[in-house]
Amino acid sequence: MKQITAIIFLLSTGTAMAVDSPIVGQVQPKCSVYTETQGVYGHPLPNKLSTETADGGVAASIRYDIAQADYYKARITHPNSFSSSPTLTDAIAWTGSSVVGQVSVAGMSAYEAAKVTYNNVTEFDMTLAGSTWFTVKSSASYGYTKSLPAGNYTAIIKAECIAK
Amino acid sequence: MLLVACCLPSYSLSEVVTGRTNNVAKDNFVWDMTKFLPPQAGLTVEGIFHQYTITKETQANSTVSITNKHLKADGNIYERHDNWNNLPSNTKIGYDTISSLGVLWGQGKVELAGDGKLSDVTIAYQYKFDPCFIPLSDPTCPNFKDALYQYLLDNNLINNEPSVDDPYYDEWVQYQLENQQEKKEEEFAEVEEEEEEELSIETILSVSGAAEKIANATQQLAMMQEMAGIKKLDGYYSASIDGGVYEETIVLEDKEIKDNLIALKNLRQDKTHRIIVRSQYK
Numbered sequence: 001m002k003q004i005t006a007i008i009f010l011l012s013t014g015t016a017m018a019v020d021s022p023i024v025g026q027v028q029p030k031c032s033v034y035t036e037t038q039g040v041y042g043h044p045l046p047n048k049l050s051t052e053t054a055d056g057g058v059a060a061s062i063r064y065d066i067a068q069a070d071y072y073k074a075r076i077t078h079p080n081s082f083s084s085s086p087t088l089t090d091a092i093a094w095t096g097s098s099v100v101g102q103v104s105v106a107g108m109s110a111y112e113a114a115k116v117t118y119n120n121v122t123e124f125d126m127t128l129a130g131s132t133w134f135t136v137k138s139s140a141s142y143g144y145t146k147s148l149p150a151g152n153y154t155a156i157i158k159a160e161c162i163a164k
Numbered sequence: 165m166l167l168v169a170c171c172l173p174s175y176s177l178s179e180v181v182t183g184r185t186n187n188v189a190k191d192n193f194v195w196d197m198t199k200f201l202p203p204q205a206g207l208t209v210e211g212i213f214h215q216y217t218i219t220k221e222t223q224a225n226s227t228v229s230i231t232n233k234h235l236k237a238d239g240n241i242y243e244r245h246d247n248w249n250n251l252p253s254n255t256k257i258g259y260d261t262i263s264s265l266g267v268l269w270g271q272g273k274v275e276l277a278g279d280g281k282l283s284d285v286t287i288a289y290q291y292k293f294d295p296c297f298i299p300l301s302d303p304t305c306p307n308f309k310d311a312l313y314q315y316l317l318d319n320n321l322i323n324n325e326p327s328v329d330d331p332y333y334d335e336w337v338q339y340q341l342e343n344q345q346e347k348k349e350e351e352f353a354e355v356e357e358e359e360e361e362e363l364s365i366e367t368i369l370s371v372s373g374a375a376e377k378i379a380n381a382t383q384q385l386a387m388m389q390e391m392a393g394i395k396k397l398d399g400y401y402s403a404s405i406d407g408g409v410y411e412e413t414i415v416l417e418d419k420e421i422k423d424n425l426i427a428l429k430n431l432r433q434d435k436t437h438r439i440i441v442r443s444q445y446k
Contacts, residue, residue: 101255102215102255102257103254103255103256104258106228106246106247106248106256107251108254109248109252109254110251
């Protein structure tokens with residue numbers, strides 16, 4: 001009887017010595033992106049759509065809120081195609097830009113000089129914590145003296161927060 | 165007076181009011197806070213919003229400062245200095261969270277030191293205050309009755325009617341009137357309730373003129389339920405009547421009863437008979 005008791009005890013001890021103890025954690029976003037002003041295309045010429053104020057358009061304003069300085073890059077891609085439009089039979093010539101708009105810290109003004117641009121992508125190094133507004137413009141010209149078909153046109157700006 | 169003070173209403177809730185001033189730098193880069201902050205006691209400044217555009221050469225050195233003087237001490241109660249040295253022109257937007265008593269905030273100023281130009285300046289103060297910070301300021305404040313009681317106590321008015329010059333005389337009179345009105349209303353409500361109860365029972369139990377109700381099956385059921393109510397029948401069931409046997413107390417002994425000969429003699433006469441018959445028609 002004593003032996004049986006001892007064996008049971010050893011078994012139970014052996015079970016308790018192996019425990020999986022998880023460590024949990026949650027990553028909160030330290031970078032947030034918001035569309036403050038939605039862009040609108042003006043139609044100054046039959047073959048042109050433009051967000052320039054002079055062309056009757058509205059440039060988009062995108063805000064980046066950075067909670068932790070020097071950990072993120074803002075990558076903004078201005079459009080090079082329509083996400084929806086009437087059927088087009090000719091090529092579109094796209095232009096666009098992304099520039100630093102308003103800032104919440106004076107030092108963020110330096111982002112503009114330090115930005116990197118390639119293709120239709122602009123990257124800003126977010127070295128300071130706070131909010132930065134970026135102004136994104138876009139323009140689309142259709143063929144040579146060819147008018148755009150009537151209908152609704154939509155193009156997408158891609159604004160990303162990239163961890164360094 | 166003590167009774168009055170204890171019975172004052174406490175039905176309202178105090179809600180903190182938050183607000184934001186207009187653009188204090190709209191017309192001038194120097195401003196007087198008393199012209200923009202509400203005069204409420206206990207007001208606190210909770211934050212400052214600023215937006216401005218600086219136009220300058222990138223290589224130029226400039227500093228934009230926003231300050232507020234401290235009214236009760238030397239120096240400033242708020243300072244912000246934005247260093248624009250070697251930075252390009254831009255528009256800056258910012259908000260500083262603060263919590264400080266509004267009465268401490270003195271003259272405000274925004275200025276540019278160095279080369280450049282400031283434009284489109286917007287500065288606004290976020291504030292909040294409790295309208296019941298001084299409970300006596302409004303009878304609807306939650307602690308008004310306590311404050312009034314304390315006031316009366318402090319001014320030895322507990323057992324005396326305050327003078328008409330007293331700033332809270334009107335409140336005192338108002339509550340006297342309200343108290344009287346409340347008592348009247350309570351008494352009236354009690355009487356009405358009793359009358360309604362009586363009427364209700366009468367209506368349910370009455371048969372005459374209630375043919376429609378009786379014919380209605382739903383009404384019948386309601387009547388039966390009402391009549392079957394324990395409270396209503398309880399009076400009948402619980403009434404106690406002393407029982408027992410009522411014994412015969414009159415004992416008639418067997419005797420010979422003689423005829424009244426005089427009476428019989430009178431009845432035999434026609435005249436008497438006629439008088440008796442006619443008397444029935446008088």
